[in-house]
Amino acid sequence: MSTTQSERLRELLEPLVGSQGLDLEEIEVDSVGRKRVLRVVVDSDTGADLDQIADVSRALSAKLDETDAMGAGEYTLEVGTPGAERELTEHRHYVRGTGRLVRFQLADGAELVARITGVDDTGLDTEVPGVKGRRPTAGRLSFEEIAKARVQVEFNRKDKKDENDMTEDEEA
Known part of the structure; x- marks a missing residue:
């Protein structure tokens, strides 16, 4: 997709996404055979539920239909949220990632x-998990020190809150 088309699509779609209380994170156009697929990724500080995704999808579809932003050919619109292992590129991504394990x-x-x-304006406070009985280690990273950051999926994480909030029935 040309930079011009990308910028045009962003200018066209970002206000609509914002009016739905969401942030426009990414726009991507891929060719699949003769068809094109327009993928729009949206998010917010509290996440986006299916109803919000459906609402923004209808609004974007209507706007695209009334303009020539995608040209005359057929295309499919896909609207979704960032994946579980999203890359963190904006300050708001780091804020939303608070509490998450990240590979830097x-x-x-x-x-x-x-x-x-x-997270503050200059960087991040971090905690390296302890292994084999060692305590976690606190640290600090400035944004300038970070070349890339990607959220990691944790399948077996036990929150401290969950361990301390067990009822007597659960302990027995």
Whole structure:
């Protein structure tokens, strides 16, 4: 997709997405045979439920139908949210990732896997999980130190809250 078309689509669709209380995260146009697929990724600080996705999809579809932004050919519109292992590229992504385990590729070439515990304007507070009985280690990363960051999927995470909030029936 040309930069011009990408910019035009973003200018056209971003206000509609914003009016639905969501952020426009990504726009991608792929060719699939003779058809094209327009993928729009949306999100918010509280996530997006299926009703919001459906509402924004209808609004975007109507707007695209009344303009020539996608040209005359057929296309399919797909609206969704970022995947589980999303890349963090904007300040708001890091804020939304608070509490999540993230794999950082640092500007100096090093790699770090840590949980985001806080975010401010200059960087992140992190906690490297303890292994084999060791305590977690707190740290700090400035945004300039981060080359790439991607959320990691955790299947076996036990929240401290869950361990401490068990009822007597659950403990027995």
